[in-house]
Amino acid sequence: MNTNVNEAGEKMYYFLNNKIDLNSSGIEHAEIKRLKLFQEFNVNAKIVTFGYDRFAHRNIKSYGLTDDDYINMYDYFAGTIKFKSRVMTIDQLPLPKFAKKVRTGNGYEIYDESRKTMIINLLTNSRQLDTVEYLNGDGDCTKKDLYDFRGFLSVTQFYGTNSKLMEVEQFHKPDGTIYCETSCAKRPDFLAVTNIQLTDVDGTLYSLMNLGQAFTIMLDHLNKADTTSGEKSTFISDRSNITNLPMLNMKTKARKIEHFHNIHFRDYWDPMNSPLTYPSIANTDQLRKTSIVVVPTEKQAKDMRERLQTRVPIVAIPVGIVPKSQxxxxxxxxxxxxxxxxxxxxxxxxxxxxxxxxxxxxxxxxxxxxxxxxxxxxxxxxxxxxxxxxxxxxxxxxxxxxxxxxxxxxxxxxxxxxxxxxxxxxxxxxxxxxxxxxxxxxxxxxxxxxxxxxxxxxxxxxxxxxxxxxxxxxxxxxxxxxxxxxxxxxxxxxxxxxxxxxxFSPEGVWQYWDKFVINQNKIIK
CATH class of the missing domain: 3.40.50.2000 (Glycogen Phosphorylase B;)
Structure with a gap:
């Protein structure tokens, strides 16, 4: 079992999202502000992300976050939530002795006599490996290695010779062990994941149909690790279309909160009659599994209560927080x-x-x-x-x-x-x-x-x-x-x-979280 997440077994608040990009949207900015608010009031919280991003630990630092604030699904299964950065250069690749290296603008081209066999890209203004492309006799890429910016091979992608589309993706631990393999197939408008072979942190091998199932497995692990005195942790889904269903499908008991950052209906001028845009509220069975629904304004909360007629509490909590320094x-x-x-x-x-x-x-x-x-x-x-x-x-x-x-x-x-x-x-x-x-x-x-x-x-x-x-x-x-x-x-x-x-001072916004979420922890399960 992975024990480097929350060894103290303390109750946690997990904010679920897809990615933290350098150019994140308002949802991510609001989530980061909330994380800092929880920290200011000494409540344990972390951001948990679903999507693969080999630059994530660089990105979070630009928002003033540390590795202690962040858990990514791929990091979790790879055991790299906290990984000390190292430099991995072209000299560490097992290239043939006879290979000819030709320096390019941002890396190298590798030749076997006159045939180009590899393209090696480095991170900008760095010796650190970024990607390595392997070429066939026709000059097409059949395999591509992607390196985490912290200095280890993270993913290998295999491409079809005829289709030139990615068919298999293998995810590596720093020691080279493959912990996840996804198979892909072309659909009319997109490339679909058709099967996932995942080796869990306890060695269990899963055959999954979608990555949401893998996210659910990780969330259950986090919840089990945090259990203390019979109380469970709280999971807050900030990206409804990505993280909400995996949260609701958890097998362990937990508080599950859906946080809407946008309107919840299709036709923006008609909140009472327009089709609902999220299955988590349109589907009664899904809504029933939710402990609380949070929206940013009282007007939206009122409209949603009137529309849904549900017993699930729907509360308004401001998303904007102005730091004391400002x-x-x-x-x-x-x-x-x-x-x-x-x-x-x-x-x-x-x-x-x-x-x-x-x-x-x-x-x-x-x-x-x-x-x-x-x-x-x-x-x-x-x-x-x-x-x-x-x-x-x-x-x-x-x-x-x-x-x-x-x-x-x-x-x-x-x-x-x-x-x-x-x-x-x-x-x-x-x-x-x-x-x-x-x-x-x-x-x-x-x-x-x-x-x-x-x-x-x-x-x-x-x-x-x-x-x-x-x-x-x-x-x-x-x-x-x-x-x-x-x-x-x-x-x-x-x-x-x-x-x-x-x-929208920290104290002003915290009173809402304290009233509707923190102090309800023993009431709403």
């Missing part, structure tokens, strides 16, 4: 900021309706050429960058490329907020956008459409920003003009934003 930071006046600087912090996604913001800003700019608009966020891989391309084309068509700038993803947006005078949120729907709380904590007023859900709970209308009826571009335009036409209003709303952010 609450105590000196206030930055409007005159200290870049004059006319407007920002949006949002993914370049259909949901965010940034075309509205761009069109409205363009109209306001015709009357006030001192304004600029910076958009911070990355494109959506799910639509192959279609929305991003559309937005960039719109800006080009409007001839606003010198005024409207796409700034991409920025990990630390504190400087961005400190320099901005106003933020616009034009989304079609939300759960509770973190950017509103973050902006207000830096004294940036927010003008937002009044949508489901979040803005009306987070913004104090006419005090810390403005709420505009959903889709009312004319009024949105008028509010921006009003804001920049009145110096006193700008300062008042900025101070109102600073004041409103106090509601």
């Amino acid at each position: 609450l105590q930071a000196p206030h930055i006046s409007m005159k200290q900021r870049t004059n006319g600087k407007i920002i949006a912090v949002a993914r370049l996604d259909y949901q965010k309706r940034l075309d509205d913001a761009i069109n409205v800003f363009t109209k306001v700019y015709q009357k006030n050429s001192n304004l600029t608009f910076d958009i911070y966020g990355y494109g959506n891989d799910g639509d192959n960058g279609k929305e991003e391309k559309k937005l960039r084309e719109l800006v080009k068509t409007l001839n606003m490329e010198n005024v409207i700038k796409f700034k991409g993803y920025v990990q630390d947006v504190n400087k961005v907020y400190d320099d901005a005078q106003l933020m616009i949120l034009s989304s079609r729907y939300e759960g509770a956008p973190l950017c509103i709380v973050e902006a207000q904590s830096h004294g940036v007023p927010v003008i937002s459409y009044d949508i489901n859900y979040g803005p009306s709970d987070l913004i104090q209308d006419n005090k810390s920003g403005f709420l505009v009826p959903d889709g009312n571009t004319k009024l949105l335009e008028q509010k921006i003009e009003q804001f920049f036409g009145d110096k006193k209003l700008r300062e008042n709303l900025s101070q109102g934003a600073y004041e409103n952010a106090k509601r």
Whole structure:
């Protein structure tokens, strides 16, 4: 049994997710803020992830996390939750003595006389191995080794000679032992995992149909290890479509909480009649296994209670948390900021309706050429960058490329907020956008459409920003003009934003977790 996770046998709170990327979304940022909140109040908690990521332990450090804060499923079965980094270079590969090495921009090409047999890639500005590709006589890759950035062979992928698609994937422990092998087959629109051979930490060999079953096995192990005085640990699923079913399928008794970060129905304008988007609440048997449902706002909690008519408690807990250091930071006046600087912090996604913001800003700019608009966020891989391309084309068509700038993803947006005078949120729907709380904590007023859900709970209308009826571009335009036409209003709303952010202090948010989750630990099983 793996005993390096929680040797003290203490009760834990596990936050379940898919991955922690360098450019994580609001869900991951909210989860990390929650982890630090639990730590501040001396409650044991860890983030547990489902997806394979050989750079995960590098990524978490960029958020101020350590290996003690994080458990990944593949790390768990490989025994590498805590693995001391080492340097693994090309010199450690068992290359033939007669092989010719040719240095390339980021690695080497290996030749057997004139035939290229291998391509070796190194991590950027490093001697550390990244990937090794093995080529057949036709120059096609038939095998690929992927190295964990900590310095060990992590995965070997095998590709079909004719299909050139990955057919088998083997996962290695640092000593070379294969602990997991997945078989894949081509489907019309994707590559499907058809079978998984998993060797558990206790040596048990499983034949599984999907990786969710492997995740369930690991969660049960974590729960068994944490049992103390008859009490079980708590699992909180933050990615409903990925981690919720594996959590509900656990065989050991535990508290199972589903945390929604977005709306729970398909048609964003119709919460009472639109089809539910998550099986975990649409399926009565799944919902019955859930101990608590957590949503970000009371309005969503009310709608969900009315819609589901369930005995499962549905509670609202804010996701935005403002650290004490920010609450105590000196206030930055409007005159200290870049004059006319407007920002949006949002993914370049259909949901965010940034075309509205761009069109409205363009109209306001015709009357006030001192304004600029910076958009911070990355494109959506799910639509192959279609929305991003559309937005960039719109800006080009409007001839606003010198005024409207796409700034991409920025990990630390504190400087961005400190320099901005106003933020616009034009989304079609939300759960509770973190950017509103973050902006207000830096004294940036927010003008937002009044949508489901979040803005009306987070913004104090006419005090810390403005709420505009959903889709009312004319009024949105008028509010921006009003804001920049009145110096006193700008300062008042900025101070109102600073004041409103106090509601989301660690103590303010912790009282919700304490009331609905921590102190309910012995009541809800």
